[in-house]
Amino acid sequence: MMSPPRPRRGPPTVCMAPARTTKIIPPPTRLRTRVTDVANVYVIGHFGIAHVDERNWSLRVAGMVRNPFQINIDQLRALPSVTLTAVLECFGNPLQPDVPTRRVANLTWRGVPVRTLLDQAEPEPKARFICAEGLDEGEFDGTTCQEYLKDLPLDIVARRAIIAYEMNGEPLTYEHGYPARLFTPGYFGTNQVKWLRKITVTAQRPKHLFTTRLYQRTQAGAPQPVPVRDVDVNSVITAPSQEDAVYEGDTRVTGWAWSTTPIRRVEVAVDGDAFDAAVERRTADEFSWQQFSACPDLAAGTHIISARATDTDGRIQPFGEARNQVHSVELNVRAR
Numbered sequence: 001m002m003s004p005p006r007p008r009r010g011p012p013t014v015c016m017a018p019a020r021t022t023k024i025i026p027p028p029t030r031l032r033t034r035v036t037d038v039a040n041v042y043v044i045g046h047f048g049i050a051h052v053d054e055r056n057w058s059l060r061v062a063g064m065v066r067n068p069f070q071i072n073i074d075q076l077r078a079l080p081s082v083t084l085t086a087v088l089e090c091f092g093n094p095l096q097p098d099v100p101t102r103r104v105a106n107l108t109w110r111g112v113p114v115r116t117l118l119d120q121a122e123p124e125p126k127a128r129f130i131c132a133e134g135l136d137e138g139e140f141d142g143t144t145c146q147e148y149l150k151d152l153p154l155d156i157v158a159r160r161a162i163i164a165y166e167m168n169g170e171p172l173t174y175e176h177g178y179p180a181r182l183f184t185p186g187y188f189g190t191n192q193v194k195w196l197r198k199i200t201v202t203a204q205r206p207k208h209l210f211t212t213r214l215y216q217r218t219q220a221g222a223p224q225p226v227p228v229r230d231v232d233v234n235s236v237i238t239a240p241s242q243e244d245a246v247y248e249g250d251t252r253v254t255g256w257a258w259s260t261t262p263i264r265r266v267e268v269a270v271d272g273d274a275f276d277a278a279v280e281r282r283t284a285d286e287f288s289w290q291q292f293s294a295c296p297d298l299a300a301g302t303h304i305i306s307a308r309a310t311d312t313d314g315r316i317q318p319f320g321e322a323r324n325q326v327h328s329v330e331l332n333v334r335a336r
């Protein structure tokens with residue numbers, strides 16, 4: 001049960017409600033449609049869920065710009081919009097780096113390119129980042145914050161980020177960031193700031209719990225931790241699942257694979273014997289997941305089916321102890 005929103009002090013634009021921890025979402029093996037129903041999308045709010053009154057909402061664009069300004073929701077909706085389909089994936093609990101989460105969805109987003117707003121604001125030549133601020137506030141990991149804050153590289157944001165106000169053709173729900181959120185295709189969920197209120201253009205990364213403390217990762221061979229941005233190469237098998245009745249003979253194995261760059265190969269393995277699956281195509285500037293399929297001939301008995309994706313940058317899913325580790329399903333194949 002969700003308790004009623006608790007009014008916060010200050011402007012009457014937003015109330016914080018506790019995050020609904022009971023939302024039951026299907027396991028990844030049940031995400032069988034290309035576009036995931038909003039009902040099946042995971043929800044993360046570090047401080048809870050913000051309920052925003054759109055009549056008092058505005059988005060401010062400021063910082064190292066020549067023309068700071070703010071717009072209200074009607075002005076935002078009146079601007080030319082784009083629609084795109086892209087993956088939303090949670091990096092996982094920042095305090096548990098090696099636990100696979102498989103909180104992922106593929107959604108259709110509609111919104112205004114951030115570039116449109118930047119063109120109006122005119123960033124100064126030294127600007128390198130945008131800092132996106134959410135209206136939510138509260139405590140996480142023992143630290144009290146006045147806002148959720150993320151910094152993103154200005155060049156990537158100008159190229160592909162949108163101020164999203166619709167998911168799957170409907171206005172965003174409260175849980176997913178109503179009335180508007182930042183969405184940068186190809187980036188992990190932590191960057192997709194919900195309940196967006198401000199974009200500040202800067203030359204440096206701001207220090208904040210959610211910018212320089214949490215959501216940092218040290219990649220193999222790199223000396224310094226880097227912020228969590230590009231999604232990793234990953235895949236899930238969506239059929240068959242363990243609960244399905246599977247009979248000996250040819251069985252169609254399908255699933256979704258995604259990364260920041262397109263997927264170029266998915267190996268499906270039956271009890272460790274790998275072969276190449278067919279993979280849908282994607283261009284470098286689309287960010288939808290891609291379907292893979294294969295038809296192994298399965299004998300009656302127990303089999304482990306797994307899928308391992310490789311992207312066009314040559315990144316391959318690891319076998320174990322990683323958030324994006326190879327996904328496997330155990331099947332009990334029956335005799336006919």
Ligand SMILES: Nc1nc2c(c(=O)[nH]1)N[C@H]1C(S)=C(S)[C@@H](COP(=O)(O)O)O[C@H]1N2
Pocket residue numbers: 041042043044045046047088089090091133134135136148175176177188189190191192193194195
């Ligand atoms: N304002 C705000 N935006 C946020 C968060 C948050 O706590 N506050 N959580 C982030 C994280 S970690 C994820 S994975 C995504 C989840 O988006 P969803 O709840 O719409 O699925 O929102 C991101 N944006």
Ligand SMILES: [Mo]
Pocket residue numbers: 044089090091092189190
């Ligand atoms: Mo997340």
